[in-house]
Amino acid sequence: MKKIFNIENLEQTAALARQIADLSKGKVLTITLDGDLGAGKTTWTKSFGKALGVKNTINSPTFTIMKSYKQADGNPLWHLDAYRLEGLSQDLGFDECFDDGIAVVEWSDYISDQLPADHLSISIENGNDEERVFTIESNGPLSSSILEELK
Template identity: 45%
Template sequence: MKQFFHSNNESETMDFAKKLGRKLEVGDLLLLEGDLGAGKTTFTKGLAEGLDIKKIVKSPTFTIIREYKTGRLPLYHMDVYRLEDASTDELGLFEYFQGDGVSVVEWAHYIADELPPDYLKITITRESDEGRLLTLEPVGERYVTLLAEVLES
């Protein structure tokens, strides 16, 4: 069941992501969708804070995968926008999904057939210059429970 979170500014978006990051566990998979500039990397910065990662989080647009291993759990931030014709087998993405950390995939619809069956999909929509609507779609019991915990806290 979809849930919604309205953010009035970048700070609120990051705070929500930070709360989510505090509850993430090994093997969690988050899919981020949204137009260019919607706030996917900003959201990931908040997740990193929640995972106690101190490094500056940058967009993985040209590197495909950025790894942050200095926090409570490793964070694997992926941008698959340019990989529409590649498979996760060729890139080793499945190893990340089943690995020792948390995976965040931007533009995941390009590899939809290659994704594990359970994940939390977050679509970020611009409502105003600063305001964002986060549409949260948990797929699988783990993510239903996770989302309920985050929204209640």
Template identity: 50%
Template sequence: MKFNVNTPEETMNYGEQLADYLSPKDVILLDGDLGAGKTTFTKGIAKGLGIKRNIKSPTFTIIREYQNGRLPLYHMDAYRLDDGSGDELGLEEYFNGDGVNVVEWSNFIEESLPKDYLKIIFKRDDSKGNNYRTIEFDPKGTHFNKIIEESYGKN
């Protein structure tokens, strides 16, 4: 499933729409170049979970935890994990824990991905405008296929 968006707000809305259907242990992978909209989408998820704190890019901290919403949100940036495993972070524990896991740059932790996940690919195409983006949903496993159908089936 793939959508075109023309503003940051639209990208956020897609994230917000997803949030209602998320449950503990869900793993959401956000891939795409710098500035493609990964963190903007995460802000939408956070809003949908009722998290009031401002979501900041976890680039330097690697993981940011938000505990005051319907579910905890674990927002990770794998860009600096160059051994491909994510062991140093205790990723396994997060993925089997009590919250929703959102991972930017998941290509850096390919070896540690769970069996099922929701991958979302963000792309820009400046020939169609500075704010033009595509958001493509690539769910793995029945759980995430169902979630995508429920969240966006009517879009």
């Protein structure tokens, strides 16, 4: 299943992130975010984390590769940036992230062989100024149930 959202500004980006967060609360879920540099992957993740009750400042884990935050319900929100992992073929032990809480993975193509089969894929394409096109695809029963409810 696939849905496309034409987003006009940062407020609509935040609203989409909040809606997905509301549908994801309490679930073990992996969300992949892909798009060019500056497409808004980290901006979306900040709004998503805030909607899950994360109190800490969410910023890009480009150099650390992974950061962990605590959701309001105590479950972890993992934020991974696989950009620096291009060309690595070893298993880096991300299983824990995908088996506990919610994981958001930027540049997921670089670790596609390590992702769980059931995940929500979000692709972000740049438009003019703050305009973006979000293409969201489900890859299994849990992600399909979330996408079905997304308006």
